[in-house]
Amino acid sequence: MDLAGLTVKAAHELLKSRQVTSRELTEAVLRRIESVDDKTKAYVTVTSDIALRQADAADKRIASGDAAPLTGIPIAIKDNMCTRGVLTTCSSRILYNYKPVYDATVVERLAAVNAVMVGKTNLDEFAMGSSTENSGFFASRNPWDTEKAPGGSSGGSASAxxxxxxxxxxxxxxxxxxRQPASFCGVTGMKPTYGRVSRYGLVAFASSLDQIGPITKDVTDTALLLNVISGKDPRDSTSLDVPVPDYTKSLAPDVKGIKIGVPKELFGMGTAPEVASAVWDAVKLLAGLGAEWKETSTPSVEYGLPVYYIIAPSEASSNLARYDGVRYGLRSKDSPDPITMLMKTREEGFGAEVKQRIMIGTYALSAGYYDAYYLKAQKVRTLLRRDIERAFEEFDVLVTPTSPTVAFGLGERVDDPLAMKLSDVCTIPANLAGIPAISVPCGFHNGLPIGLQIMAPGLGEEIALRVAYAFEQNTDYHKQKPNL
Amino acid sequence: MILSREDVSQVAFLARLELTDEEKDKLTGHINNLLQHFAKLQELDTDAVEPTSHVIPVENVFREDKARPSLPPQDVLANAPESQDDCFAVPRIVET
Structure with a gap:
């Protein structure tokens, strides 16, 4: 049996019925990494020893009759989440040797149910990018075509x-x-509502936008992970004190009477015809299952990109001020005095994209420009939120492409920052509005996956999951596997 | 051009980044391109609009003022590039 190819749910059934041990499952995944990771370059660090130790602990728990849905399941963690004693680099030279002395809350929660951590995955440095080519170490690759980008910044996780x-x-x-790397790699990925999942131990990029979420082989697995990682955490004061439902209860393949809005602006901005037609086919399929759909307009989403590229770098320039060569990470060898130490450490430690964003953010926040850029962007963010909230007065979900195109070639957009950023045009509004959104595979073009994005109102994860599940259960795109 | 090369040098200093000449040239181009793109926002009248700094209205999240266990000094210093006597060590700041 191809154990590494299993979904979480299928593996759980085998573990629970004692047909397979977590050690066997984990060894199968480690062998798979051994055989294909030189092609995908998904991992920065593979934690084999820890994984096998955790697998044995999981097997003991299962033997005692207590198999939670993630017990003994091999899971990968993006390398911007703190893992105690295990390198957490953010794919940046400035954190090349950083071993946190604490676990992120999500890592703790996975450990509490005896999930197995197999490794830390590659990302665009500090999660800044859309292709994983901005990694300070190496570019990850798309398993469907290793000359293509896996998307980003969670390209390592999606590729894995x-x-x-x-x-x-x-x-x-x-x-x-x-969502964008999930779309590029033909898997399922969900950004939950802002505050649904604790950010404690997630290395901060843009604190008002960042959110942790699952990348999985299907919608059921997304619900299973969300059940474990969601919930209030006293260590993240922005985490929501709202009860966590059992998300697997939303997995009903029934969309009768569900109202779907299709925001026309998000089809207008560089959407490739093959992507548009796959998404329209998806809408029609859902309509065939009893959903109602209508085109709608959320005009201010057209301003999403400039708003995002002011707010995110501004917050980043502040968050990344902590990298000073004093407490952790790199310190330049050329540090005769504190100011030179700061300037040289940051010059040597940060890559080009990170520097560019720190510069933009510093400028947008500086005296004399604050009102014109940062404050203006925050005000337009309000308009965008209102447009989206208004749309949800009429619709249960909004459906768009996840990315306007399928995966682009490695190197193709590196020198064209605007084209690179355009690949996020459909995903950015959910971050600015703080709402949940899921991407599921909805077709292929030239052998590369296409993603369908389903957005829901704040804390509307259940309705997004339900629509995604209904679509998935009536298609087989999620079952297709790349040939590696 | 909205931002000159000198402006870029000044912003780099504010951000404590020592950029090379080549980086300054490249960034001057990049940043000006982006700023032009940002100009699109000026199309919108936002005089009467409140800014959104955060999507959820959280204010002053308090906890009880009670001491809790914190990290031991050796853990705090575990990642320090240099440390001495339970302190982070940095190049001399004060002239003697």
Whole structure:
């Protein structure tokens, strides 16, 4: 049996009925990593020893008759989430040697149910990018075509899930960084409502936008992970004190009477015809299952990109001020005095994209420009939120492409920052509005996956999951596997 | 051009980034491109609009003022590039 190819749910059934041990499952995943990771370059660090130790602990728990849905399941963690004693680099030279002395809350929660951590996945440095080519170490690759980008910034996690180098993964999403790579790699990815999942131990990029979420092989697995990672955490004061429902209860393949809005602006901005037609086919399929749909307009989403590219770098320039060569990470060898130490450490430690964003953010926040850029962007953010909230007065979900195109070639957009950023045009609004959104595979073009995005109102994860599940259960795109 | 090369140098200093000449040239181009793109926002009248700094209205999240266990000094210093006597060590700041 191809154990590494299993979904979380299928593996859980085998573990629970004692047909397979977590050790066997984990060894199968580690062997898979061994055989394909030189092609996908999904992992920064593979934690084999820890994984096998955790697998044995999981097997003991299962033997005692207590198998939670994630017990013994091999999971990958994006390398911007703190893991105690295990390198957490953010794919940046400035954190090349950083071993946190504490676990992120999500990592703790996975450990509490005896999930197995198989490794830390590659990302665009500090999660800034849409292709994983901005990693300070190496670019990850798309399992469907290793000359193509896996998307980003959670490209390592998406690539690992698609290539069966783990059963599921965690990513983080600031402007699309879970959904766009999930779309490019033909897997399922969800950004929950802002505050649904604790950000404690997630290395901060843009604190008002960042959110952790699952990347999985299907919608059921997304619900299973969400059940474990969601909930209030006293260590993250922005985490929501709202009860966590059992998300698997939303997995009913029934969309009768569900009202779907299709925001026309998000089809207008560079959407490739093959992507538009796959998404329209998806809408029609859902309509065939009893959903109602209508085109709608959310005009201010057209301003999403500039708003995002002011707010995110502004917050980043402040968050990344902590990298000073004093408490952790790199310190330049050329540090004769404190100011030179700061300036040289940051010059040597940060890559080009990170520097560019720190510069933009510093400028947008500086005296004399604050009103014109940062404040203006925050005000337009309000308009965008209102447009989206208004749409949800009429519709249960909004459906768009996840990305306007299928995966682009490695190197193709590196020198064209605007084209690179355009790939986030459909995903950014959910971050700015703080709402949940899921991407599921909805077709292929030239052998590359296309993603369908389903957005729901704040804390509307259940309705997004239900529509995604109904679509998935009536298609087989999620069952297709790349040839590696 | 909205931002000159000198402006870029000044912003880099504010951000404590020591950029090379080549980086300054490249960034001057990049940043000006983006700023032009941002100009689109000026199309919108936002005089009467409240800014959104956060999507959920959270204010002053308090907890009880009670001491809790914190990290031991050796953990705090575990990642320090240099440390001495339970302190982070940095190049001399004060002239003697």
């Amino acid at each position: 899930v698609a290539a069966d180098e783990c059963l599921a993964a965690l990513g983080s999403d600031t402007g699309g960084s879970i």
